[in-house]
Amino acid sequence: MEQLCNRRETKRTQTALRLQQCAVQLTIDRGFDGWTIDDLAAAADVSRRTVFNYFDGKADVVLGPVVELDPERVAVFVAGGPSGNLLADVLALAADLIEEHTSDQDMIATGRNAVLGDARLIGLAHQRFEDITATFVELVRERDGDAYSPDRARLLSRLVVTLFDNAAERSVADPGRPFSEHFDAAIRDARDVLA
Amino acid sequence: MEQLCNRRETKRTQTALRLQQCAVQLTIDRGFDGWTIDDLAAAADVSRRTVFNYFDGKADVVLGPVVELDPERVAVFVAGGPSGNLLADVLALAADLIEEHTSDQDMIATGRNAVLGDARLIGLAHQRFEDITATFVELVRERDGDAYSPDRARLLSRLVVTLFDNAAERSVADPGRPFSEHFDAAIRDARDVLA
């Protein structure tokens, strides 16, 4: 997956990472509204235009790009797969989401702190989770029709979000372990709690 | 002269400087033939191709680009200007050469050491001075016809080179002062010596 022999790819990754790190740091220092795109560009030593070449907006730099589900996996999910168990399949879908979009393990904790420290950012992040939830609810409806009530589907999505957030908390407490491990642990504990 | 507001110019200058510094360091460490363009590219974190986008060859990275006289000033010189005194005018021409091609004051000393520490580089540098000398001789001939014998013109050019080298030595001993100042001091001392 990593191509260290390719200068282009390497520099692109470095620049994206640098932008994210600077954005998070600026947010921690001054809050989300305390810095401009120009400030970020200066901090990351790129032009203002380049920021928009990498991210779709100011929020995206801090929160990361809007997550997108793999259409192939979505198709499998809607068809009732991969395991047939709804909870397991939703979790699998969510796990892929996290897996693909976690470029920097230890950035998760820092990023989470930055988000939670700024009211405006909490709102933006919340909006994102809302969108994801809506997507999931729709997917569940496509998959099982009316077998699941929208309320139940919504609860399911919220559970996944909660699991993610709990995993993030664990990641803060124990940054040494990979995030996916914390996520798995959160799932296990949740099962125990609900058992 | 410096445009800190322009990202392009700034980065270009930085890259060129980085390439020069790395090349000099590599030469000091391993000798001129002890490193390849690929080594330099890796050290300066650019692609091999980019090295050739900046410099015309391996030698140019260490010695700097081949100096070129300003055609306008050359025309003035050939016409007998600007002062009418041959020595003064040649010195003025040479001073311009140095002024325009000295991007980094303290690099002069380091670069000089690198050149003097490698036999091959001394040869290359010598060849350059030869070329410059030939150019000057030709210019003097165009200016004063046969009033100056080629031998005398050649001596004149050599004097200038010597002054430059002496100024470089002074620069090594006293890096705090700008190079042009050392150059002027060398000229004064030479006059005293020859008086």
Added chain:
DNA sequence: TCCCAAGGGTGCAAAGATGCACTCATGGAG
């Protein structure tokens, strides 16, 4: 209320950087 400065965001063309496939010269190894 009207106006304007500031900041987010986009389109486009020019300038830079890179990868890659070449060519050419040279100094050994066999």
Added chain:
DNA sequence: CTCCATGAGTGCATCTTTGCACCCTTGGGA
């Protein structure tokens, strides 16, 4: 001597970065 590996140097297509002119929204002042 011949062959071949190595490293200098070039041409060209492609991808990135940058500057710049724009547009749109918004929150204050006058």
